[in-house]
Amino acid sequence: MQILVAPNGRTWNPHSRDFFKYFGFFGKNTDFVSHSVQNLGFSIIETFPSHTRIRFQPALFPTACLHRVIEIILTRPRQRFVLERIGSLFAPLEVFQNRHDAIARLRALQAATPADMASPVAPTIIPLSMDRIGAPKRAGLQTALTAWRRANRHATTRNMAKIAQDPTFGGGGLTWMPGGDRCLVEAWPQTYERHSGISYEKFLGQDIRDLPDADYMIPTTRAYFTAAASREPRLELIEALMTGTDGARFWCRYERLVLPWRTSPSDTFICSVPLVRLLRRV
Template sequence: MEILIAPNGRTWDPHSNTFSKYFGFFGKNADFVAHSVQNLGFATIATFPRYTHIRFQPRLFPTACLQRVIEILLSRPPPCIVLERIGSLFAPLEVLQNLNDALARLRALQAETLAGDELPAAPTIVTLSLDRLRDSKRASLQRAFAAWRQARAHITTRNVTEIATSPVFGGGALAWMPGRDRCLIEAWPQTYEKYGDSPLDNFLGCDVRDLPDAAYIVPTTRGYFAAASSQEPRLELIEALMTSNDGTRFWCRYERLVLPWRAGASDDFVCSVPLVRLVRRC
């Protein structure tokens, strides 16, 4: 199976009628897929039983295209990844046996496309099946899920603080969702020491849309709104560019279990239980 990914992240089946109708006739013997990768900033992902083959042009590899490639790889991790750099005469093929190495290599090669210090602010977010909680590697998430079920997903305003500080819930973030149409910071993750140059308390009660790094925070809270609306937990995998207290930047890949808590007829809280998978310096 081959997927064609456009510069804006849209995916196409290059052999479908929809694709042909959208792009129109391109010549009887023309290879439009190869032309798109070579000249238009597209990428392809072809999946085989023993490996996944990715073709791209490093000089024409937009951020949105890379983000979709990463999302597809994270949702279906292959046993082996072959990277083919179109337009490179020297060693255009690279074979990587580790997904983390492949993602790091893609990031490094795409730097040829980025202007200056431009780096994507929005995280890559992939929804995972809750069946993954059965894996022993996710024991901490299993405990949080069990505690949530035992409490029947109901809380009162008196024990909101207990959830925010309980080690069972990983010391993750807690948000208040009044009317399920706003997301207000109730408690920061316990791993946070400050928020930028300001104390954390300065931003308690703030709407996420008003925070300084809303480009990162707002996309991560979409899962909160989905969980509050459905009253069902969600498991997500996130890869994001973050900034440490000393100003250095790093990539962090982590899973999080999003748990909705009902406090009233239309008054909900949502907590996020994190599980870090990888930290890599830029």
């Protein structure tokens, strides 16, 4: 199977009539796939019985294309990935036995695209099926989900401080959503000492939209509103550029389980249980 990913993230069947119409007629012997990858910023994903191959041109690999490639390979059944860089005399092949290593390498090579030299502030957020939570590597998320279900998805306001401190539920990161239309910081993650260079205690009770790094916080808390409205948990993969307490920038890829706690017909508390997959210095 072949999937062609356009620079804007749109996917194409490279053998479809719509794809040929998109390009127009080049002649009988034109290799549309190689032409689009080498010259136009496309990438091609091919699935074989033993591996998944990704062909791309690092100097023409826009962020939107990279994000869709990541989204697609997360669903691939094969763990072995072959990356083929084209656009040079020799096309280097790199083989990865782990999809997270392959994603990290794609991210590093994509930095060669001139228009994308500045790292994007907005995070990449990919919804995941809740069926994935049964995997052994997500045992901590499964424990949190089981405890949440055992509590019948309901808590009292008196219990929320205890939930915020419980490592089962992520050890913090609790928000209060009065009326379902606001998202207020109820408790900060216990691993935080400072937030954007300021003591985290200053932000307790503030709306997420008023925090200094709203470009990161607003997209990542959209799932809170969805979970509060549906009263159902959500599982997501997030990749974002972050700043440590020492001021160093790093990429963090993590999964998180979003759990809504109903305290009244109009109020919901949300806790976020993280599972870090990769940390990489910029």
